[in-house]
Amino acid sequence: MKHKILFLCLGNICRSPAAEGVMRSLVEREGLRDIIEIDSAGTYGGHRGDLPDARMRNAAARRGYNLTHRARLLREEDFDEFDMIIVMDDMNYEAAHRISPSRKHSERIFRMRDFFSERFADYSYVPDPYYEGVDGFELVLDMLEDGCAGLLETLKQESR
Ligand code: 4NP
Numbered sequence: 001m002k003h004k005i006l007f008l009c010l011g012n013i014c015r016s017p018a019a020e021g022v023m024r025s026l027v028e029r030e031g032l033r034d035i036i037e038i039d040s041a042g043t044y045g046g047h048r049g050d051l052p053d054a055r056m057r058n059a060a061a062r063r064g065y066n067l068t069h070r071a072r073l074l075r076e077e078d079f080d081e082f083d084m085i086i087v088m089d090d091m092n093y094e095a096a097h098r099i100s101p102s103r104k105h106s107e108r109i110f111r112m113r114d115f116f117s118e119r120f121a122d123y124s125y126v127p128d129p130y131y132e133g134v135d136g137f138e139l140v141l142d143m144l145e146d147g148c149a150g151l152l153e154t155l156k157q158e159s160r
Contacts, residue, residue, distance in 0.1 A: 003155050004037045006082040007112075008092050012042025012071035014129050015088045015140055017052040019112070021065040022141070023148045036155060039082070041074040043095035048072060053130070059137040063145075079105035086110050086151070089125035115150035116143065 005023065009016035020040040027036045051057065052067040060067050078085065079100050085108050087093045093111060100106040112126050126143050129136035 001159055002035055002037070003084065004082045005039075005084045005086060005151075006074075006078055007038070007040040007086050007088075008043065008074055008096055009040075009088040009126075010042055010044050010092060010128065011047045011053075011130065012040055012044075012069075012073075013047045013050055013053045014056045014137075015126050015144070016040035016042065017067050017069040017071070018056055018060055018065070018141060019086070019088075019144045019148065020069055021060055021067045022144045023151065025065055026148055026152050030152070032152075035159070036152075040069055041072050041078060043074055043092055043099070045073045055134065055137055056129070056140075059134065059141055063141060074099055076101050079108060082108065084108055084110055086112055086115075088112050089128065112143070112147045115147040115154060117146050117150060120146055 007016040007019040017040050020038050023038050027033055048071050050071045052069060057067050076099060085096055087096055087109060096109045097106055113124055120143055126140055129140045
């Protein structure tokens, strides 16, 4: 079974392109590139066409992730194309529901925190690092590495 996953945040220049990079790296390491497709989008179009924020690109590069995504807006068609839309926070969750074409399609919306291990059990969302210092980006990457590993396990179990 093929999986198509879309990570969603606000600007599509910090959290969701980083999630895309982390997940792509995990998927390639496990040789699952033909089975799991990954993309990311945002609900605010102000950075459309931009590369990820330089602070996020630098923090990700230090961990071996090369982020080359160009920011784009979430579209209604994404709800047909992707079988999971994974949001970073409550604002993205509500925005995704507003854009979703039907209640059935809304069943494809998940929260990143649903895939966290015990390590991040106290967090109900992935905090927006845009206005934070370097620590914010490191925390986001720690959370995304944890959540993407959990997501991959879930997908593998579904495929069994
Ligand atoms: P992201 O971070 O949602 O993780 O990409 C943000 C980037 C830009 C803005 C907000 C959040 N902004 O308001 O420009």
